[in-house]
Amino acid sequence: MPESHDQTYIDALGADLAQQNLNALVLAENGTNQLGRPYPRHPGWRNWNGNLTRIGHHDRDTFVLEANAILPGTMHTDRAHHRHARLVNGTWTRCHATADGAVPLTIAITQTRDD
Numbered sequence: 001m002p003e004s005h006d007q008t009y010i011d012a013l014g015a016d017l018a019q020q021n022l023n024a025l026v027l028a029e030n031g032t033n034q035l036g037r038p039y040p041r042h043p044g045w046r047n048w049n050g051n052l053t054r055i056g057h058h059d060r061d062t063f064v065l066e067a068n069a070i071l072p073g074t075m076h077t078d079r080a081h082h083r084h085a086r087l088v089n090g091t092w093t094r095c096h097a098t099a100d101g102a103v104p105l106t107i108a109i110t111q112t113r114d115d
Contacts, residue, residue, distance in 0.1 A: 027087060028055050028103045035085060035092045035103065042070050048085075048092070052108040057082045060106065067108035077108040 028035040029046075035055070036048030046053045052067045060080040067077045085092045086101040095102050 028085075028092075033087055033090055033092070035105075039070070045070065048105075048107070051110050052077065054106050055103060056106065057104045058106040063106050063108060067110070071110060074113055075110050076113055077110045080106055080108045083107055 027033060034046075036046040036053055039045035039047050039052065044054055046055070052071070054063070058080075060082070063080040064077055067080070071077065083105045084095050084097045084099065084102040085105055086095045086099050086103060087093075088095075097104070
């Protein structure tokens with residue numbers, strides 16, 4: 001017969017998962033295993049895998065405008081995506097939104113201008 005759990009047990013598990021995700025958010029911007037590296041002179045912006053990134057899900061259209069304003073003149077972006085990543089064996093890896101320790105991201109796909 002399957003084991004049943006009372007509401008207090010379920011609430012405690014939910015609180016533990018929420019704390020794990022909060023801890024992952026803090027680790028993404030602090031400590032020895034940061035997600036990417038801080039973008040110079042622009043707090044909150046990060047460079048991860050060559051693309052401008054911010055932790056959290058932000059409005060994509062506004063994000064693209066802001067990214068273009070801070071990118072050097074030789075680069076641009078025309079789209080942004082919402083993704084998730086988590087720390088696996090010391091490396092930030094894309095993952096599903098429901099994965100343990102998933103951190104929400106907004107990523108601007110940056111390109112070099114052809115002109």
